[in-house]
Amino acid sequence: MIEYRNLRVALLGAGSVGSQVASLLLEHRDELANRVGAGLDLVGVAVRDMDAARDADIPKELLTTDAESLILGSDIVVELIGGLEPARTHILNAINSGADVITANKALLATHGPELFEAAGQVGAQLYYEAAVGGAIPIIRPLRDSLAGDRVQRILGIVNGTTNFILDLMDREGESLEQALKTAQDLGYAEADPTADVEGYDAAQKAAILASLAFHSTVPLESVYREGITGITHEQVVKARRAGFVIKLLAICERLTGPEGQDGVSVRVHPALIPDAHPLAAVHGANNAVFLEAEAAGNLMFYGAGAGGIETASAVLGDVVSAARRHVAGGPGVAESAHANLPVLPIDAVTTRYQITLAVLDRPGVLATIATEFSEHGVSVEAVEQHAAEVRPGAASTATLVIGTHEATESSLAATVAALKASDVVSSVESVLRVEGL
Amino acid sequence: MIEYRNLRVALLGAGSVGSQVASLLLEHRDELANRVGAGLDLVGVAVRDMDAARDADIPKELLTTDAESLILGSDIVVELIGGLEPARTHILNAINSGADVITANKALLATHGPELFEAAGQVGAQLYYEAAVGGAIPIIRPLRDSLAGDRVQRILGIVNGTTNFILDLMDREGESLEQALKTAQDLGYAEADPTADVEGYDAAQKAAILASLAFHSTVPLESVYREGITGITHEQVVKARRAGFVIKLLAICERLTGPEGQDGVSVRVHPALIPDAHPLAAVHGANNAVFLEAEAAGNLMFYGAGAGGIETASAVLGDVVSAARRHVAGGPGVAESAHANLPVLPIDAVTTRYQITLAVLDRPGVLATIATEFSEHGVSVEAVEQHAAEVRPGAASTATLVIGTHEATESSLAATVAALKASDVVSSVESVLRVEGL
Missing domain, CATH: 3.30.70.260 (ACT domain)
Structure with a gap:
C-alpha cells in the first residue's frame, strides 16, 4: 500500500513536550504511517544532557548532543528547545538544508518570525507552529485556512493558563493574588519566577503571533501594549463579580481606525472586565480560549487545554503529519504573508x-x-x-x-x-x- | 507582484449561502487575490430560475441556467444546490474535468461521500466541505489536519441549530415543544416541514461526516442510530434542570470495544441529559458546538453559528482560498482515507x-x-x-x-x-x- 520512502524526523529538545512527541511518534508509528502515506522515522533527539530525567521514556540510542549533524539529512525538524538561541540558528539551518520545520517557540516567532518566514519562503520550506499559541487548541490553522476568505475584526483571547488559573482561584475560592500564585506554583501551573506569565510577557508574544496571522500584517513584539495582573486585588475581583463581571487577562487584537482615519490594528494584553454571560467568562482553571469576531462568520470560540506536555504534543504531531503529507503530495506549501501590512496603532488610539x-x-x-x-x-x-x-x-x-x-x-x-x-x-x-x- | 493567472470559480446555486458567497467573492476581490497569490474570477452562477429573488445582489450577466457548460473550464466549482441530484452528477463532472470542488452538501456527503472522494482521489482533485458541518465553525480542517497526529476518542456535538433553539426555548422560556417549534418557524429557524431537523436526520448526516473523518473509517448513513426530539416534554426539561442537567440533541461519535472484543465505533444521534456545568450546556439559541475528547489533546470545544447564509459563506470561502492556494502552489493535495476501517457497531453495543x-x-x-x-x-x-x-x-x-x-x-x-x-x-x-x- 505505502510506497513512499520513510521520512526522517529530527527532534530538538526532550522536555515535557518533546519527550511526549517522541513517545507518541514511536507508539503510534503504524497509525501515523497510514495517515501520511509514508513511514515517519524518528532519527534522533537532540538534548543538552544525555542523562537528564524525562517525562516519557526515549530509547537511549536516539539521544544525541549533536543537534547540527542531526538536522542535516532530516526531512522534518521539530524544534522544542524554546528561547531565542540556539533555536533560531537551528531552525535557519534546517530550512536551508531543505527541511520543513515545526516549532512551538512563541518567543522566537514573536521576535524573529518575519526573518524565519522569509528564509522558509525563499527555499519553499514550511514553518508550522500550531503549538505556539493555545497549546492543544487548533487556532493557527483555522485562522490561516478556515477564515482565509473572511475578515477577522477582533480576537479576545485567554492565552495564558497560569494567569487564568490565578484569577479563577481569586474569583472562585476567594484567595488573594499572593495565595493564588503560591497555589499555582505548588501545583506546577506557575514557575518559581512567574514574571513571564503574571506580567503578560507570554500573552504578549501570543498576541503578536495571532495578530500577524489574523490581519496579514507584521506585528513587532515591541508594538504590543502589555499590562500584567499584579495590580489586581481580591477586592476588585469580588466587586467585579457583584457587578456582573469577571476579570480575565485578555490578549486583544482588533482592527481600528487611527486618529488620522488610517486603517490599523491594536494589539494589547491587559486585565479586563468581561460580562459574566460572555463565553470567555466560563473558561476556568488553566484552560485557554480564543474568542473571535469575523465579518462573515460572526462569533467563534476555540477552547481547550492551553498547556501541558502531552496536550501540546498533540498540536506538534498534527503539524508533523501536515508537513509529512506535503512531502508525499509534493509541491511547495502555503507561504506566510504580510500583504495587508496594517500599522499597529499605539494604545492611545x-x-x-x-x-x-x-x-x-x-x-x-x-x-x-x-x-x-x-x-x-x-x-x-x-x-x-x-x-x-x-x-x-x-x-x-x-x-x-x-x-x-x-x-x-x-x-x-x-x-x-x-x-x-x-x-x-x-x-x-x-x-x-x-x-x-x- | 501577482504573476499567476486568474483562477476561474464557478458557483452552482444562489440561495442564502450561494448569493453571499458570490457577493463576498466580488466585494473582497483584491483582498482575496493578495491572500491567494492569484485573482479569483467568478465566471458564472448556475441557477434554476434567472428571476428569483436573492439574499444578495448578483450581476445579471453572471447568472446562467446551464450548469454543465459552466463547470467545464472552471478551476474551482462551488456546489451549493443541496440534495442528492443533480448535485452529485455536477460534482463528478467537475472532478472529472480537473476542477477542485467545494461543497456544503451534508446529505450528499453522508450518502455518496466514498464515491465522491474516490473519484477525486483518482484524478488528484480536492473535495473541500468545511461548511457541511457546523456552518461557520472550523471543524473539518481541525479534525483532518490539527488532530492528524492524535487519536480522537469521542465527539459530542450540538450540530443542529433548529433543535438546539427549540430545546433552549423550552428550558429558558418554559415553552412546550409545540410552542417552541412554532416560535422557531416564525423566526425562520425551522422550516414549514421541520422533520429533517426535529427527527434528527440532519444531525445524523453530520454525525456520519464527523465520524468518518475522526476515525478514518467509512460510516454509512444507515449505520447511524437516530432519535429526534419529538418525545421530549416540557416536564422532562424542567425536571432535568432541577436535577442539574440540560437536555440537548447530541451527535455522538465514539471509539468502542464491541461485544466480541473488536475495535469499533458508535455513531448516534439522540436527546441526552448533560450536566449543567458541561461546556455544551452553555450553548444557547441556534448556535452549534463540537466538544471533542482526544487521547493527547484532551478536551477541546469549537463553538459558533451553525447556520446562516453569510456565516456559512465564510466557511465556503475559506475552502475556496485553500483550493486556490493549492492551484498556485501546485501538487496534489491530501486525499481522504478510510484506512483505519473500523466497523460501526450497533446501538446495542x-x-x-x-x-x-x-x-x-x-x-x-x-x-x-x-x-x-x-x-x-x-x-x-x-x-x-x-x-x-x-x-x-x-x-x-x-x-x-x-x-x-x-x-x-x-x-x-x-x-x-x-x-x-x-x-x-x-x-x-x-x-x-x-x-x-x-
Missing part, C-alpha cells in the same frame, strides 16, 4: 469602556465636581453607583463611587484619571479597569 | 448511563421489587430519588421514582425497561433518557 472606582469625600456637590472632570476630558459617563459612606472618628467621611463610562480613548481616560487624582474631592483612585466583550 | 422515571404504586416492598428487576438484567443502580406520593380518592396512591444507573448497555437497559413495563408495581415508565458528558 484604542477606545474602550472603563470602570473607575474612586474614594471621595462624602459631602454635597462632590458628584457634580467629578462628573465635570469626566465631561471636560470628553469621557461620557454611563452609570454611577455610590457605596455606603465610611465614617471614621476624627476624619472626614468618605464614600466609594463606581463609575462606568461609554467608549472613550485611552488618552482622554488617562487625562481624566490624572485630573481626578489632583482633585480636592477625591481621596484616591482605587481602580481603573477596562471593560471588554460587551 | 453502546454503554452509557440512564435516567429512568417511573410512576409506581406507593406501598411497601415496591422499591425492592424494582431494584431486583434492574439487577436481574445486569443494570447497576447508582441513585434513586422518590418524589411525593400522589393520593387520588378511590385510586391506589402512586409515587414517582427517578432512577440513575451506572453505565449499562442499550440491550440490558431495554430488557430492564420491558420488564418494568410488565411489572405489577409499575403504573407507567414516564421517561428514559441517556446521560452524557459526565
